[in-house]
Amino acid sequence: MTDPKQLDRDYDHHGDRSGARGTTRGGFPRFVPAKVGPEYGQLLEALRTVQDLAVSTSLPAEVAEAAAGKARELIELLTPHVVAEGRQTAGRVPRLPGRGSLLLMPWIIEKIDADGVRSRGMFRRFHLGGNSAAHGGTLPLLFDDLFGLIQHAYGRPISRTAYLHIDYRKVTPLNTELIVEGAVDRVEGRKTFINARLTDLDGNLLADCEALMVQLLPGQQ
């Protein structure tokens, strides 16, 4: 990917904040791909399965108690390794589902260039809304993250989503391979308009989305 600083001369100044001690020079963290072995992907998949189970089980008290103990052990193991934003592994492994971030949908990027971005994956039990369908609130996350990638691959400077409009056309199923694909529609000054579609493998349209991303001014966070 292009160095974001080449696309945006104010890159180092979008995090500047005025505080009691004056202005803090921040800037967006620069995301460099993280080098990890297969064990990180295995950990992530295990954690995703735990998430699926956490929302799909009815536990007897002794199982809940044992699980809480194991969860506390895991917290103890991981806590000493917390790092600053931009240095964590999550979100910096493009080949992994959700780029290695549990927050993001466990989807894999298939294509990313100035013409657009396509990604493929499934909503899982963790994403259940009701009656076997994905929760409506999970779709904006899928689209919004895609839009961040689209505008970056298109060569736009650091921007944030000003609005995101989704039309839910058909119920989005769980555990079914789906495709999301989008591209820049047009650029007007600081404004980038982006469109995307979520379809199943037969091409049935499940949802489409239009968003406006606005280029940040120096000092805007």
Ligand SMILES: CCCCCCCC(=O)SCCNC(=O)CCNC(=O)[C@H](O)C(C)(C)COP(=O)(O)OP(=O)(O)OC[C@H]1O[C@@H](n2cnc3c(N)ncnc32)[C@H](O)[C@@H]1OP(=O)(O)O
């Ligand atoms: C690594 C980089 C981050 C990746 C981001 C990933 C995507 C994200 O999820 S970002 C998180 C969610 N978004 C946010 O938190 C954004 C919060 N909002 C903001 O910060 C501001 O409202 C921001 C920056 C979008 C725009 O504010 P500001 O710079 O004051 O814009 P402003 O000057 O009013 O408007 C600029 C233009 O955009 C238009 N505009 C702004 N907001 C909207 C809106 N909601 N609807 C329609 N038009 C809008 C204005 O009308 C104006 O148009 P024109 O130039 O034609 O007159």
